[in-house]
Amino acid sequence: MNLSHLTSAIASLDLRSCLISRDGRMVFEHYRNSSITAETAKVNSCTKSVLSALICIAMDRGLLPEPHTPAAEFFPKLLTDPDPRKRDITLEHLLTMTAGLEWTEFGGIKSFPRMTRSEDWVDFVLSQPMAESPGRKMEYNSGVSQLLSAILARSCGMPTARFAELELFGPLGIEQYEWESDPQGIHTGGYGLKLRPGDLLSFGQLYLHRGRFGERQLISERQALRSVQPAIAASPPNRGCYAWHWWTDTFAEQGDEPAGGTFDYYYARGYGGQFVYVVPELRIVVVLTDDKRKRDRIPMHVFREIVAPALAARTD
Structure with missing residues (x-):
């Protein structure tokens, strides 16, 4: 790992934040300004991975059944x-976005905007026609994330955000957050969460240490x-694979010299x-956040x- 040139490179991008920790120790820390450390901001679809953690916790507690359970047990x-x-369609199909529902997040039939304009988001998702048999293809779908949030709230007997406070946010020391809800009061499973950069780092460290x-x-x-094992190839133009609301990939250095990592x-x-x-x-967690207009x-x-080339670089 060689981070010597990272400071100037990251500063030139004007990112909101860039944090890198190794073995729980901060080895690189950049903020556009000092106030950002205390400010919550939208993490958008990172919300999906937080929801995945809550689903895992609920399964561990016996509040949710095994992943092969049909979703119809929750939605007759x-x-x-x-x-x-x-x-x-099973819980695992929802987690891996392989439910087979006809869905185009943005563009095309604009499924996501149509869902957010509907009176009942869960009913909207359940009413979508099938495009594939479950398990055959990954199709990015924030609607299935909303189904998972609804399932979690119903199974735990409390709102998704309250379950997060008790079982995840509290233990991680996350005291400030905001989380949007749908018209029925179900917290948004696919987006809508606001956290601080340091909170995202703690969340990543939880997974680095295998849930501890x-x-x-x-x-x-x-x-x-x-939950982070590759389950299915990601749908184009995405690369790598998709797991339980996490993305997975591999980095390999390119060039004439043997790969440093x-x-x-x-x-x-x-x-x-x-x-x-x-x-x-590498025992590393990296957090990147930004807030620029498109x-x-x-x-x-x-x-x-x-970042990855710096992590992979040899220092000898």
Whole structure:
């Protein structure tokens, strides 16, 4: 690992924040200004990975059944749908976005905006026609995240955010947050959470340590590892694979010289430059956040093009 040139490179991008920790110790810390450390901001679809953690905790507590459980156990409407394939959708299909529902997040049929304009988001998602048999193809779908939040709230007997306070945020020391809800009061499963950069770092460290934070095992090691294992190839133009509401990929240095390092990683990803990367082999967590308007964003993959090469670089 060689971070000597990272300061100037990151500063030139004008990111909101860039944090890198190794073995729980901060080795790189950049904020656009000092006030950002205390300010919550939208993490957008990183919310999905937080929801994944809550689902894992609920499974560990026996509040949710095993991943192969049919979603119809929570939504009987699926049993009466004319398309029998809906009866085969499981919790794991929802977690891996392989439910098979006809969905285009943005563009095309604009499923996500249509959902947020509907009176009942859960009913909107359940009413979508099938495009594939469950398990065959990953299709990015914030609607299935909303189904998971509804399932979690119903199974735990409390709002998703309250369960997070008790079982995840509290133990991680997360005291400030905001979380949006749908018209029925169900917290948004696919986006809508606001956190501080340091909170995202703590969340990443929880996974680096296989569900353990400090002296507490918040997520069983079995569930923590299972949830970040590649489950299916990511749908184009995305690269890598998709796990339980986490993305996974591999970095390999390019060039004439032998590679200084190749490593696997998994990450939470939110629109507009919000990321939490976990690199188990290097014992590293990286948080990147941004808040620029679309026209002002850097047209590059900051982690793969700037941060990962520095992590993989040899110092000898």
